Amino acid sequence: MVEAQRKLYIRTFGCQMNVADSELMAQILAPEYVLTPASEDADLYLINTCAIRRKSEEKVKSLLGSLRPLKRRRPQLILGVGGCVAQQEGERLLAFAPHLNLVFGTQGIYRLPDLVRRASTGERLVDVALKREIPDLPQRHWSSDRFQAMVTIMRGCNNFCTFCVVPYVRGREHSREPQAIVNEVAAFINAGGKEVTLLGQNVNSYGRGLSEPVTFTELLQRLDDLPGLQRLRFATSHPRDLSTELIHAFGQLPALCEHLHLPVQAGADRILKRMNRGYTAAEYLAKVAMLRQACPDMALSTDLIVGFPGETEADFNQTLDLMRAAGFDQAFSFKYSPRPQTRAAAFPDQVPEAAKTERLMRLQALQNELTLNSHARLVGQEREVLVEGQSKRSPEELSGRLRTNQVVNFSGPRELLGCLTRVTITEAHPHSLKGRWVPPASTSSMQEED
Ligand code: 5AD
Numbered sequence: 001m002v003e004a005q006r007k008l009y010i011r012t013f014g015c016q017m018n019v020a021d022s023e024l025m026a027q028i029l030a031p032e033y034v035l036t037p038a039s040e041d042a043d044l045y046l047i048n049t050c051a052i053r054r055k056s057e058e059k060v061k062s063l064l065g066s067l068r069p070l071k072r073r074r075p076q077l078i079l080g081v082g083g084c085v086a087q088q089e090g091e092r093l094l095a096f097a098p099h100l101n102l103v104f105g106t107q108g109i110y111r112l113p114d115l116v117r118r119a120s121t122g123e124r125l126v127d128v129a130l131k132r133e134i135p136d137l138p139q140r141h142w143s144s145d146r147f148q149a150m151v152t153i154m155r156g157c158n159n160f161c162t163f164c165v166v167p168y169v170r171g172r173e174h175s176r177e178p179q180a181i182v183n184e185v186a187a188f189i190n191a192g193g194k195e196v197t198l199l200g201q202n203v204n205s206y207g208r209g210l211s212e213p214v215t216f217t218e219l220l221q222r223l224d225d226l227p228g229l230q231r232l233r234f235a236t237s238h239p240r241d242l243s244t245e246l247i248h249a250f251g252q253l254p255a256l257c258e259h260l261h262l263p264v265q266a267g268a269d270r271i272l273k274r275m276n277r278g279y280t281a282a283e284y285l286a287k288v289a290m291l292r293q294a295c296p297d298m299a300l301s302t303d304l305i306v307g308f309p310g311e312t313e314a315d316f317n318q319t320l321d322l323m324r325a326a327g328f329d330q331a332f333s334f335k336y337s338p339r340p341q342t343r344a345a346a347f348p349d350q351v352p353e354a355a356k357t358e359r360l361m362r363l364q365a366l367q368n369e370l371t372l373n374s375h376a377r378l379v380g381q382e383r384e385v386l387v388e389g390q391s392k393r394s395p396e397e398l399s400g401r402l403r404t405n406q407v408v409n410f411s412g413p414r415e416l417l418g419c420l421t422r423v424t425i426t427e428a429h430p431h432s433l434k435g436r437w438v439p440p441a442s443t444s445s446m447q448e449e450d
């Protein structure tokens, strides 16, 4: 009799990069472990962690604590913590959680099979080595029902924004070879894939240090040339490194979606300088203007931090002014959270929590207005949608995304799941749109004749 395969459960916190890393963990462990959606059944339980703000780190620690009873019931369970908190805390995590078997950092993923084998003998291990190279892995297997994929094109960051822990926990920037990326995307399309999101902390600096120097725009061009790729997206861009070449790729490369996530962080030059961002508000807005000129349909999203050390009421008002001037379609906003090792954590003029909370509320109220305006402008228009699943609120409806990244819910046949179709936007809501399905031309003319 074949021995039942051991089961792997992964809990993921944080950004898309972590979601992609969790997939990589499952891929690397696939010869020995099969993924299970039920944590109770797991033989190996991995937590992929995020250290970007203190809150995300606290969530990890509280989950770890809550797993004590499971480990008591199943002493053979191997419990591992990976990712950014693991990288940051290392040995300290083993001391914090005596039921923990394994701590592996952001690059320990590649060494997981060996680490897990050793942990299964009872050894308690920490592997937080940060090496430069990214080993290229065997081709990923794409299942035929998969229509969206994230492809990591680079790891790490060299920017050292003064608030950010990423360069410390993910190490220096390193790009993957372009051919490996092209092959991975081609295999995905051949298996029926439609949409690819390229991932990296700062994709605009892709290509530095490669044996064959390739710019990010050239990589996009090579992917766009692959027949069958319907939608191409990427995250995240750094405004300083956003080239004119890339700006002009929007509206030119057919698969490249008209949406850019361009984190601005703040609107006052004084604060941007203290953040070490390398651009002024005017320079940022000049790039926004160029983008809108190159591609009038462009949707823009951003990240914003309120209450960075030294931020005054006047500085904060400049953030609101910049938001209005840029006309962001969507924004992710955060209260500044001091992180270990970062320069800003040691700045003397920390902003009180109450002021951060109050500013965040004002900022979010403004963004809600801007988002609703941008949604309202879409009403009456017919747009392409990639159907991603059921609507969250009403499961009898379908839910998808426009090329410009807004969520749209509409009634239509379930067979549309994973397909590109067309909708007319009928209603604008704060977080989504409502639409009416436009059946393909032949069907709609037949219906009209009926
Ligand atoms: N505090 C608050 N927000 C942060 N971000 C990064 N570091 C911090 C921090 N220390 C935000 C930035 C970044 C996003 C991913 O998280 O806005 O773009």
Ligand code: SF4
Pocket: 157, 158, 159, 160, 161, 164, 165, 166, 167, 201, 202, 238
């Ligand atoms: Fe962090 Fe700045 Fe690098 Fe983005 S660019 S990951 S904010 S250090």
